[in-house]
Each structure stands twice: as structure tokens, then as C-alpha cells.
Amino acid sequence: MPTLHKFAVLVLGAALLFGLLLAPQQEKPADVVARPSGGAAAEPAAQTATPTAKPTPTKTPPPPPQPASAEAVAAKANELGQVPVIMYHRIIAKPFSSIDRTPAELRAELESLAKANYVPVTAADFVRGTIDIPAGTHPVVLTFDDGNPTQFALDASGNPVPDTAVGVLFEVASRYPSFRPVATFYVNKDPFQLGEQANPGVAWLVQHGFEIGNHTQTHPNLAGMARKGVEKEIADNEAVVEKISGARSVTFAYPFGNPPRSKAKDNAFVAKGPSWEFKGIFLAGWNPSVSVYSKEFDPTRISRIRSKDKVKEDGCDKFCSTAWLEWLEKNPDQRFTSDGDKNTVTAPSSRIGDLNPDWAAQGRVY
């Protein structure tokens, strides 16, 4: 698609997304600030559409959580707290869309995350609950949409080009060794415009722990689109992802954040098809995600936060990344803090009631 058209579509999509389509599905922004622990995925109707099997009613209740480890208590672990999933698009020196960020802005955001003890995990690790980070640190999911060449390119020596997203990630990680340079890329038909070079390029990303996820073949607005068309968009892109990465997608992100149908239960067909099965589906959105271990977590509607400073535009003074990261810093009891053990899910007694029964055997409480 010509760049200008794509830009126009992006602007239109963003306006629709903000003004019309997400509004009825998510809590109002004011409510989100008032009680962010509820999150966007809290509506009960959405819970029926989860791709992972929900526990069927059983006669025996789940086992009560065991006592937390001393290390987890010392770290004030709360693995039922919220997780920021940050959404980026192009990383360019001279932005021409409000969703673009400059390399300097990305660098500053990643540095502030590193200083605040965040450790990146991929979207796939997040939705699987394989969050393997040190005690006392917080997961953050970095997602880059649309497979733009400003996100990833290798130079002649086979190293990431400086000032691409991957280049900046590695640069920050070299200065903050606990900051793991991983991210998830949601790509379309020509990932990073690598053409014939897509296979070796993407192989490099996969070898370095990055995730490639499905974002449809041509990036249409799926809202209202016939089921057949949606399935073709997903299947065609899945063939690309599998060809270049050697594996099927684990996660999917809606173009423009728009599901095909307004009712969550009517979108169940997106999660699983003849050639794909997504463990997590990401929206755009305006608040952090609830924990994957929480009863409130809906893997078909995971909220992301747009990367942006606290500017008035689009409500970013309250609902984009800088504002939310400040809020989580000021409200540490609402934030996901790791217990340092990937085999347990620790939370204080005031929060353990939120634990999804699927994770009861791993539950630890203090």
C-alpha cells in the first residue's frame, strides 16, 4: 500500500478506534484511572470466548495456595498485578504520524523501564504464563506493529542497524545488563520489507529470542468484515510467518486494534482456524493488561498501551505509556512484581482471590 494511503488509513483507524469502536467495549478512561485493576478485559461476557479451555465446574474445589517463599515475601511479589504491554509502530527520526516515535524517544522509554526494574518478556511468554524474570522485577511486553524496516534491519556485518528498534533495544541492554532485549513483532505480508532476505533476517530475530506474530496479510480494518475474508487474511499471513520464522504464531494483534465483531463471543473464530491457533489476541487500548494468572484475564482481548509522552492529544496525558508507567510507579501494589520462580504464582493474601483456578496448583500466598 502506498505510504500516504497507509498513513490515511492509520489516522482513520486510530480515530475510529478511539472514538467509536473501543469505547463501548472498554471502560471509560475515567473509570480506568479510578480503578485500573479492573482493566479492559473485565467484562463478564468476554470470558466466554477464551481460546484456552476454562475449567469446567468440578466437585472438588481447587487446592488452597501454599505459603510463599521467603524470597517472594522479601520481594513483595504480586503476580496478580498489572502488566504494561506497550505498542509501537515506526521508529523514525522525523515522525509524520502521531503513532511514530523517534529513536531518542524509544531509547528514553526503554532506559526508564530498565531503571524501574522492568524486564521485557515476549507476548508469547506473557500469554503462556512463562514469565521467567528475577524476584522483585516487573514484566513489560514490547510490541512493534506492521513490520516496518525502521524496526529491524541488519547491516553488512550482520548486526542490528543503530537506531532501528532492535538496534536501540540492544544498545540499552548493553548499558543495563538485566534488561533483556526481546520484543514481539506483528508483521504483514512483507516483514520489514526484507523481500527475499526475510528468511535470514527473521531467523536472526528468532535466534535472539524475538517473537514474530500474525497481524493479517494486508492490514485491513476487520470491523464488520465477513468471516471468510478475516480467515483468509489470517491464514495468508500465517503462511508467511511460518515460512520465515519456522514456527506458527503464538499471538495475534488486530490491525487498528479492531475485532471483526462488536460482541466478544462472536470473535471466537479468530482464535483458532485450520492453520493457526492463537494463545493470545491483542487489542490496541488504553490501559495495562491484567495479569495472565488472574480470573479477569481474557486471552482474546488483551489491552495494550500506546507509546507516547503525556500529551493532551488522544488522552495521552492519562492513557499512554509515560502516564501509565508513572501511575504504576506510584501504585506499586497494583503492579505485577515477580517472585523469581517461574513455577509459582505468588500474591499477597489481599489479592490471591483473583487467582484463576487453572493456576491454583502454582499459587503461593503471604
Ligand SMILES: [Zn+2]
Ligand atoms: Zn498495524
